[in-house]
Amino acid sequence: MLWLLFFLVTAIHAELCQPDAENAFKVRLSIKTALGDKAYAWDTNEEYLFKAMVAFSMRKVPNRETTEISHVLLCNVTQRVSFWFVVTDPSKNHTLPAVEVQSAIRMNRNRINNAFSLDDQTLEFLKIPSTLKPHTDASVPIWIIIFGVIFCVVVVAIMLLILSGIRQRRRKNKGPSEVDDTEDKCENTITIENGIPCDPLDVKGGHINDAFMTEDERLTPL
Amino acid sequence: MEKARPLWSNSLQFVFACISYSVGLGNVWRFPYLCQLYGGGSFLVPYIIMLIVEGMPLLYLELAVGQRMRQGSIGAWRTISPYLSGVGISSVVVSFFLSMYYNVINAWGFWYLFHSFQDPLPWSVCPLNGNRTGYDEECEKASSTQYFWYRKTLNISPSIQENGSVQWEPALCLILAWLMVYLCILRGTESTGKVVYFTASLPYCVLLIYLVRGLTLHGATNGLAYMFTPKMEQLANPRAWINAATQIFFSLGLGFGTLIAFASYNEPSNNCQKHAIIVSLINSFTSIFASIVTFSIYGFKATFNYEDCLNKVILLLTNSFDLEDGFLTVSNLEQVKDYLESTYPSKYSKVFPQIENCSLESELNTAVQGTGLAFIVYSEAIKNMEVSQLWSVLYFFMLLMLGMGSMLGNTAAILTPLTDSKLISRHLPKEAISGLVCLSSCAIGMVFTTEAGNYWFDIFNDYAATLSLLLIVLVETVAVCYLYGLRRFESDLASMTGRTLNWYWKAMWAGVSPLLIISLFVFYLSDYILTGTLQYQAWDASQGQLVSKNYPTHALAVIGLLVASSIMWIPLMALGTFIMRCLRRGGTAPMA
Numbered sequence: 001m002l003w004l005l006f007f008l009v010t011a012i013h014a015e016l017c018q019p020d021a022e023n024a025f026k027v028r029l030s031i032k033t034a035l036g037d038k039a040y041a042w043d044t045n046e047e048y049l050f051k052a053m054v055a056f057s058m059r060k061v062p063n064r065e066t067t068e069i070s071h072v073l074l075c076n077v078t079q080r081v082s083f084w085f086v087v088t089d090p091s092k093n094h095t096l097p098a099v100e101v102q103s104a105i106r107m108n109r110n111r112i113n114n115a116f117s118l119d120d121q122t123l124e125f126l127k128i129p130s131t132l133k134p135h136t137d138a139s140v141p142i143w144i145i146i147f148g149v150i151f152c153v154v155v156v157a158i159m160l161l162i163l164s165g166i167r168q169r170r171r172k173n174k175g176p177s178e179v180d181d182t183e184d185k186c187e188n189t190i191t192i193e194n195g196i197p198c199d200p201l202d203v204k205g206g207h208i209n210d211a212f213m214t215e216d217e218r219l220t221p222l
Numbered sequence: 223m224e225k226a227r228p229l230w231s232n233s234l235q236f237v238f239a240c241i242s243y244s245v246g247l248g249n250v251w252r253f254p255y256l257c258q259l260y261g262g263g264s265f266l267v268p269y270i271i272m273l274i275v276e277g278m279p280l281l282y283l284e285l286a287v288g289q290r291m292r293q294g295s296i297g298a299w300r301t302i303s304p305y306l307s308g309v310g311i312s313s314v315v316v317s318f319f320l321s322m323y324y325n326v327i328n329a330w331g332f333w334y335l336f337h338s339f340q341d342p343l344p345w346s347v348c349p350l351n352g353n354r355t356g357y358d359e360e361c362e363k364a365s366s367t368q369y370f371w372y373r374k375t376l377n378i379s380p381s382i383q384e385n386g387s388v389q390w391e392p393a394l395c396l397i398l399a400w401l402m403v404y405l406c407i408l409r410g411t412e413s414t415g416k417v418v419y420f421t422a423s424l425p426y427c428v429l430l431i432y433l434v435r436g437l438t439l440h441g442a443t444n445g446l447a448y449m450f451t452p453k454m455e456q457l458a459n460p461r462a463w464i465n466a467a468t469q470i471f472f473s474l475g476l477g478f479g480t481l482i483a484f485a486s487y488n489e490p491s492n493n494c495q496k497h498a499i500i501v502s503l504i505n506s507f508t509s510i511f512a513s514i515v516t517f518s519i520y521g522f523k524a525t526f527n528y529e530d531c532l533n534k535v536i537l538l539l540t541n542s543f544d545l546e547d548g549f550l551t552v553s554n555l556e557q558v559k560d561y562l563e564s565t566y567p568s569k570y571s572k573v574f575p576q577i578e579n580c581s582l583e584s585e586l587n588t589a590v591q592g593t594g595l596a597f598i599v600y601s602e603a604i605k606n607m608e609v610s611q612l613w614s615v616l617y618f619f620m621l622l623m624l625g626m627g628s629m630l631g632n633t634a635a636i637l638t639p640l641t642d643s644k645l646i647s648r649h650l651p652k653e654a655i656s657g658l659v660c661l662s663s664c665a666i667g668m669v670f671t672t673e674a675g676n677y678w679f680d681i682f683n684d685y686a687a688t689l690s691l692l693l694i695v696l697v698e699t700v701a702v703c704y705l706y707g708l709r710r711f712e713s714d715l716a717s718m719t720g721r722t723l724n725w726y727w728k729a730m731w732a733g734v735s736p737l738l739i740i741s742l743f744v745f746y747l748s749d750y751i752l753t754g755t756l757q758y759q760a761w762d763a764s765q766g767q768l769v770s771k772n773y774p775t776h777a778l779a780v781i782g783l784l785v786a787s788s789i790m791w792i793p794l795m796a797l798g799t800f801i802m803r804c805l806r807r808g809g810t811a812p813m814a
């Protein structure tokens with residue numbers, strides 16, 4: 001009689017936990033990818049730990065504080081490592097609704113990951129999206145700070161250059177106004193003869209004819 | 223009171239200014255693309271031939287004209303022949319268009335530079351979606367670098383008709399870029415001459431650092447091998463030769479009036495022949511150097527993506543068939559695939575459509591040019607390097623130096639004729655003229671910071687300078703050789719520099735170069751006419767990729783206006799001068 005009951009119970013358990021069963025979730029672990037040489041083998045002890053973590057997560061849900069490790073059923077463990085699990089209620093006849101399990105796992109995802117030294121990508125709960133960590137944006141974006149600094153530097157430099165240019169021009173205007181010669185003006189305009197500017201044919205590159213007096217010597221120095 | 227014409231402090235400043243102007247972004251983002259498209263190593267053959275036949279002679283011509291006439295482009299061409307003052311005005315108009323849109327690239331460079339000081343780099347991660355369960359949809363479909371460029375930087379609209387509003391972030395960066403340009407040109411050659419020491423030399427330092435880093439990257443040799451294996455059959459492709467000629471032409475920056483402006487500040491005895499050869503050789507050398515760097519980066523990126531693709535396939539198969547984690551590797555992938563296909567045929571056929579065909583060739587084949595290369599492909603490669611912030615800062619700093627150097631040349635082309643003109647310089651000091659030019663360019667440039675701004679940018683980039691420049695340089699060459707007289711010019715140069723003109727230059731100026739430009743011009747005209755409606759690439763946010771669309775009529779009108787407004791000055795001014803001369807002759811006849 002007892003054997004019959006035992007078989008019945010395991011049969012019911014087997015039915016509760018099946019791939020694509022109602023309220024069942026598939027879990028996939030990539031231990032070798034995450035840990036490389038330090039990878040541990042997946043055995044029944046690890047499965048026990050997993051059941052414990054799921055039970056722990058369910059206990060945090062109000063109304064489910066009495067969830068035991070035996071209420072978590074694992075099945076179809078493959079080489080991958082992947083398996084399916086369901087959480088049953090205390091009567092072990094029904095499985096808990098998927099929504100509850102999902103929210104419980106999401107809340108405690110970090111603790112579950114840490115228990116296995118894995119992260120969101122290497123310990124996957126299919127159909128349970130993980131909450132991604134958002135960027136911690138600074139209150140003032142960094143680029144504006146750098147922009148502000150360079151902007152101020154450039155504006156200050158422009159002001160300095162303009163001011164020094166104005167000062168130079170004022171000094172020049174005060175100075176040469178006494179020595180303002182019409183002859184000096186003629187020297188600097190480009191005389192055009194037959195459409196060819198004269199001054200490139202001037203001093204540089206050619207030979208200075210010493211018999212010709214230069215402009216400076218024509219004016220008697222003061 | 224007239225001032226003596228300002229001069230470069232030494233000839234090194236002049237050479238650096240020319241190098242800084244001609245070595246620009248085109249060397250980095252256009253030449254590698256052309257090299258890849260037209261047969262890798264074998265593209266160097268038409269490139270070098272065109273350099274010797276077209277680049278050097280035309281560059282020497284412009285420098286010689288500027289040094290001889292000692293005025294900006296308007297005055298110089300008016301001196302050569304009064305009917306040709308329109309050529310100078312066309313140059314100034316084209317330079318104005320160029321400076322309007324070119325500085326937007328510097329603004330983007332600043333934007334990326336400022337964002338490089340974050341960890342992780344903002345273009346390396348996708349932002350999260352609303353309920354934090356996954357990534358933003360547009361970012362998922364495209365890649366994080368494309369998302370950052372199209373959404374965060376440009377905030378691009380789906381088509382050119384939807385204008386959107388001015389984006390304040392790129393607008394701020396544009397204002398900063400113009401302030402920077404103003405700072406450098408404020409004092410004329412005095413300030414420009416000092417700035418060009420940096421803008422000419424720093425990019426080479428960064429390129430050298432990148433060369434060393436690039437060559438040591440994993441997979442760099444793939445890219446280099448791909449680029450440099452010559453595909454000799456491309457030599458028979460006429461497009462390869464045409465593109466080589468075009469690249470040399472635009473890369474040296476001929477026809478804008480900048481070279482004339484720079485040379486006008488030279489001592490008359492300056493050996494501009496030597497400088498022309500040096501500048502053109504350095505320009506081409508930089509192009510080749512930059513393409514080595516670019517292709518090692520390409521190779522790295524392609525190898526990274528290829529290995530990523532393979533890993534995805536491995537993960538897919540491992541998950542679908544519940545194989546042991548770590549069992550499938552790159553080496554046994556093919557065997558296992560065959561085994562799985564034979565053992566589980568039904569399951570395999572279900573998974574098969576999702577298995578991507580990973581190919582290193584196809585990754586390398588994604589030839590990109592222009593802003594796409596600089597801001598998307600490079601930033602994608604940089605985000606995968608170690609210490610990516612450092613590399614990012616270096617790279618965008620180099621882009622800024624290159625862009626600023628070219629901008630200095632452009633603004634010099636506009637300002638030199640303006641400051642030469644006695645009408646304007648009598649009323650306004652040099653600083654005010656520069657300020658007004660910068661302010662007006664900046665104000666109009668705000669168009670490029672709207673949501674559809676990038677589409678307008680592409681219009682300007684493709685059409686503002688291309689046809690007009692070919693015509694301008696053609697008229698320049700013909701004018702100097704046939705209107706002014708080649709013999710007269712030759713004797714002018716001889717008396718100015720003390721050296722006789724080599725027969726090679728004479729042959730090129732009088733015959734070969736004009737013919738080459740005419741053929742280029744005819745080719746482009748026929749190409750524009752044959753392709754019918756012009757198309758552009760629009761970003762489709764829902765698909766996460768570029769789609770082709772036709773330009774609406776108002777955009778086509780703008781294109782026509784751009785080309786016409788720069789070319790029309792040549793015939794207009796010639797006609798105007800002719801009419802004035804007729805009137806004057808008619809007016810003086812009765813008096814004589």
